Amino acid sequence: IDITSLQTTMKPSFLWNVNKPALASFRRQDYHGDPSVSLESAVRKTLKDKTGKTFNGPIRLLTHLRYFGHCFNPVSFYYCFNETDEKVEAIMAEVTNTPWKERYAYVVDKKSQSKSKPNFSASPKKQLHVSPFWGMDHDYEMLFSLPEDSLSVHMKNFKEKEKVFDVTLSLKRRPFTNRTLLTALLRFPLLTLMVVFRIHWQAVRLYIRRAPFFTHPDKI
Template sequence: MSTLNSRLFQGWIRHRRYLPKKHSFSYPIFMSWLDLDELDKVMALSPFWSLERFNLVSFYRSDYLGEAGQDLTDAVKNRIKEQTGDSFKGRICLLTHLRFLGFCFNPVSFYFCYPESTESPRYILAEINNTPWNERYCYVLDTQESPVQKDKWAFEFDKAFHVSPFMPMTQHYRWQFSLHEANLTIHMQLQQDNESCFDATLQLKALAMTRMAMRTTPLHYPFLTLSVVVSIYWQAFRLWLKGIPFYGHPDKQPE
């Protein structure tokens, strides 16, 4: 049995739009939960996984927060410092899609930041990427500001980053996290004028980070990272066919 904090998660993701017209879809998914202090150990477990090198599955520093030459752990700590003023110390676990055959697009990756000698995260960072603009934005969420019980947290905040051209910037987020050793649920709701207009749910179950799981799990979801991008544009086309209003990128509008 694996003694690593790192593990695999598999399950499903579902999107539901309620306004101005109903639209929904779901698909199976797997993600990697990586203790950033264990990256070398994890990648050494399987000949099909690599660090900064092409393989079936690979981790590249440039895919994530901060400058490519900066240690990712330091980049996360710096982001927390910039946002909260707190000099965070502790371990950081990243929930993400890794590259599959050299390709990856992460609509969102999450960093769960555990203070030293604790089993509950103090901060959760949500790093969001958009397409086709290839921009990146990171929300910093403080679990001490969440009113929910242990291992469950809820946050509310205004939207600050353009993601979909079929959603305006004047929206409000309500996010919920439920994290246990064997299960992880993330529910993200968008509100417009105090009315729910969209939600996304990620439901995952944990697998030990073993050599066998690292070989077989990616093959159960072939070309998942490519299919994520294909799905984004396919669903956008379906929304366009339904006549959903289009909102241009706020920073790309003609003067």
């Protein structure tokens, strides 16, 4: 979704809408920053605060919408292009935890050293408590491909330089049309609810197995 032209990208229909009820809706409060400020302004401010650079080009968001009134995104990705819309200059990955609904944005503006194809990469320290079964003493390694006909995001967790977890997201581009959205809604009607259910189901399994439990740092 191009957040610099939301009203044009998501013209109102029975399937979707912006800040109004629909089967799939974009609600400002579901995303980065102060809901009283436009998402575009909030994202550009965070990019400026974290990098010292000004980004004036289009910003495209990879995320879940609010489906049937419910929205939860463990992570959303903001791809920031240059003013001529020819190349990506930075990527912002915003992580949201549950049940606290806290958010933290990691900004990646460095290209990786990979010679095979252009990527963006970063190795930030963990800044947000995302699970009671992981401590805060972790480092991340993030690798992003460029958003073309397909894209991928690969993230690893390290504790004391030992990899303890990794996950990969691989997607293919589809046109943003009534037909493709209706197909997605029919195939995955309760997608964001299932995301939350699976997160909590995995937590129950880990609890039963007596995995180490880490209290939220702010609750200690």
